[in-house]
Structure formats: C-alpha cells, structure tokens
Amino acid sequence: MGQLELRRPTMMDLNGIVHLDQVCLGGFWSDQEYTRELENPQHTLLVVASPAQVWGCGVSWGIADELHLVLLMVHPQYRRRGLGGLLLCRLLQLGHRGGDRRWATLEVRASNEAAQRLYQHFGFEVVGRRPRYYQNPEEDALILWRNHLNTPQTAQELQQQWQSWRSRVETQGWSLIDRSY
Structure with a gap:
C-alpha cells in the first residue's frame, strides 16, 4: 500500500x-483551533x-496528573x-513517558x-455519562477512564500493544516510519 509516517x-x-x-x-474544530493546538507545547x-x-x-492534553484524550480520528x-x-x-505511551500522568480519560x-471497543482494548472503562454532550446530531457522551497510566506494568503493556498494532498495520502492506518520539 505504500509508506506511512507516524509523527x-x-x-x-x-x-x-x-x-x-x-x-x-463534520468540522469539530476550525483551522484556527488546530493552529492553536499545533502551537501549544503542552498539547x-x-x-x-x-x-x-x-x-x-490524535490529540491529547496533559492536565495535572491526567492525560485527556481529546480527539482520535x-x-x-x-x-x-x-x-x-x-x-x-x-x-x-507519550502520556506515560512524562511519568506524572496517573490516569487517562476521554469522552466518546x-x-x-467501534471506538468504545478500541478504548476498552486499552483498559478504559465507562465511569459516567454526559447528557447531550455532542451536537449534530445531539447525543450523550460516555466518560471513559483508565487508571495506573504511570506504572512500569503499563509501560510493558503499552509496548506489547505497540508491537501488535504496528505489526497489524505493516501486514497490510504499509511500511511504517515512526517519528513520533
């Protein structure tokens, strides 16, 4: 299929x-909002x-001891x-790497x-609901949470998952260049 970069x-x-x-x-953020994200070293x-x-x-924010996964598309x-x-x-992995992020959270x-299954694969659990959180169409959001992001065990689990996901991508004919670190 060709070459892909993660960066x-x-x-x-x-x-x-x-x-x-x-x-x-459907236009979650504008180009100005993405520009702000690109320019913010904390994101x-x-x-x-x-x-x-x-x-x-994908976009994440570090907020105190939390990694907030803002967007994945x-x-x-x-x-x-x-x-x-x-x-x-x-x-x-990048959230873990900082060492001070104890958990990760997101809304879906x-x-x-399909997204919920992916998040559950990574240890996220449903902990709440935000009524009418999304618009166009209006819909509730589920709040998902993953504890113990900063443990050595999590680092090992994420490394194993990384190898698995990378292998999955490469078996489809893509050559992956990882420049994300």
Whole structure:
C-alpha cells in the first residue's frame, strides 16, 4: 500500500488535518483551533500520513496528573486497519513517558461502539455519562477512564500493544516510519 509516517504534524499538515476533521467529525474544530493546538507545547498532536494525505490524527492534553484524550480520528476509507490503535497507543505511551500522568480519560459518543471497543482494548472503562454532550446530531457522551497510566506494568503493556498494532498495520502492506518520539 505504500509508506506511512507516524509523527507530530507541522503547519504544512494543517489543511490535511482540517479536511480529515470535516470528513470524520463534520468540522469539530476550525483551522484556527488546530493552529492553536499545533502551537501549544503542552498539547500532543500526532498524525498518520502518507506523502500525499493525512489519514489519521490524535490529540491529547496533559492536565495535572491526567492525560485527556481529546480527539482520535481516522479517515473512513482506512478504518479497521490498525491506524486508530497505533495513534491511541502512542498517545498513551507519550502520556506515560512524562511519568506524572496517573490516569487517562476521554469522552466518546454513546453510539460509537467501534471506538468504545478500541478504548476498552486499552483498559478504559465507562465511569459516567454526559447528557447531550455532542451536537449534530445531539447525543450523550460516555466518560471513559483508565487508571495506573504511570506504572512500569503499563509501560510493558503499552509496548506489547505497540508491537501488535504496528505489526497489524505493516501486514497490510504499509511500511511504517515512526517519528513520533
């Protein structure tokens, strides 16, 4: 299938990220909001991209001892091929790497069962619900939580998961270049 890079985006990726957002989320953030994210050193953005297009993007924020996973999106054409797992795993690894993030949290649409399965694979559990959190269409969000992000055991688990997700992506014919660290 070709070459993919997992990396931190630059301003040159802005149009591709905004386009991906339009396709996946219907315009969750504007180009100004993504620009702020790209310029904020406290926030982590990662993309999975071919030389021609951004296929996936993930955003996390470190807030005190919490890693908040703000956004995870993969182009519909490339879902169920491991790109979301790759992005999520690396965001969790980067959150762990700081050492002071004890847990991770996120919100997900109550109807998005595929995303919920992915998050559960990484040890997230449903801990609450935010009524009418999402718009267009209006829908509740489930609050998911994962404890013990900063333990040595979690580091080992994430490394094993990383190898598994990377292998899944590469068995589909992609050559993955990891420039995310």
